[in-house]
Amino acid sequence: MSKGKKSKKPFDIHNMTPEEQLKFEIAEELGLGGKVLESGWKSLTSKESGRIGGMITKRKREMQKEGVKME
Secondary structure (H helix, E strand, O other): OOOOOOOOOOOOOOOOOOHHHHHHHHHHOOOHHHHHHOOOHHHHHHHHHHHHHHHHHHHHHHHHOOOOOOO
């Protein structure tokens, strides 16, 4: 296995961390939930991934202002 690669782990919708739940929730809002379930996160384009990342950051900032903590 090359240095920078992560091990391939199946996506389990029923066993997600709070961060994974947020990421998947945003993917679904953008209409990408089916694509992720079918082909995994690696199937997303860089534009799609960047949009999800930007929305995660925005949502985390909003949660921080409200005093909600993500673990």
